[in-house]
Amino acid sequence: MPRFFMAGSNIAGGVAYISGADADHIKVLRLKIGDKIVICDGNKNDHYCRIKSLAPGAVEAEVIESVVCPAEPSVHVTVLAGVPKQGERSDYIVQKCTESGASEIVFFMCHRCVARPDPKGMEKKLQRWQRIAEEAAKQSGRGIIPKVRAVNSFAEALDIAIKTDLPLFMYETGDRVELREAIEAAGDISSAAIITGPEGGFEPFEADLAAKIGIKLCAMGPRILRCETAPLAALTALMYATGNL
């Protein structure tokens, strides 16, 4: 069933009012009066609707049933990734982490980031990433579109991470615990953060800083994962361990 995301405020009195790009999309899909669609209110609810009127740029659909979206994981995971040098790698992180259940994706700058987009370039990237997240959310049946944002500093990324129940920092060397150990020791959690670096990884001082404020430095087994594979692997492991895969 075609899936659309819209703000909850556009559903009133058992009727969903659809306009703009979504209304155009309904036309492109050649949907007719009586056809069923799912409208996600962006707040984890799926509204099963039947189209009752179609006008150019304005579609009305009757809400038949509203359910909590079953695809939303019980754990709110924030993926924090150092901006990769190659754009296709960041696109990949956004697409795959959305499919795999991330609730939020945050890109940050750190010492070994090679790409240093200016504010205008970053604005463009964010628009692109948000579009990729929306497409992946629709395709995978998510109840929200993960918010994609960027913070300028590594410190800001750490600050976001320590506000979760289980902040995890993927690091390639030195004193670490196995990811599995860290996840299992945490017990019941309702939120987590996964921090991964760019192609060149993290500087030792960055890992030290994270460890000092109580973030677990984690090893991801004996194989070296690419910067775009590491967040997905950690997220998949977390989803598996918490019964969300």
Next chain:
Amino acid sequence: MPRFFMAGSNIAGGVAYISGADADHIKVLRLKIGDKIVICDGNKNDHYCRIKSLAPGAVEAEVIESVVCPAEPSVHVTVLAGVPKQGERSDYIVQKCTESGASEIVFFMCHRCVARPDPKGMEKKLQRWQRIAEEAAKQSGRGIIPKVRAVNSFAEALDIAIKTDLPLFMYETGDRVELREAIEAAGDISSAAIITGPEGGFEPFEADLAAKIGIKLCAMGPRILRCETAPLAALTALMYATGNL
């Protein structure tokens, strides 16, 4: 340390003889006499070597230490994937599953495969996939290069799967167990197979056939994963559960 794969027979009497593309690559990397390299014999052994002579197309290196490659997982996983329509998706499966510990990758044709390469086209694809696997194996520190091959029929893919300790069939609908349940119920295993479909998934008769010969039909949680994401997610879950991540 630069990593090279070669047949075990090229190491004799504590000396590794390197020729062809690998010798050229050593030149490209501007390595000198005395520099250290790792030579993987393709049989899960890492040989730490020091270069002792450099001639065009012929390099000799003294073996300093030989160890079992720590990156090889304890479980031999065969990933079996229905050939995706889009070539970049199969490339992705090969690269990411190699990084994540697959021992073998097998592409097969099934009912909903749209891409139907002729024998010549398939030969070309296989060469390309094998190159991708080699690059990913080097980069991630693997002790083997996963063999990539293609079988013509779905039945042949099932036959490969049932010869493992834990054959798992990822299916989107109907009577299934959760992947986690299937993995945990299996206990100690030394091999496993992960079967995933192309973009359009499997026909019900294909799932029925798999189930009838004792292959577990598995659900991968409430989110719909793309055909290139599903094998990686299942492999990561398996590696996590068996202590290999």
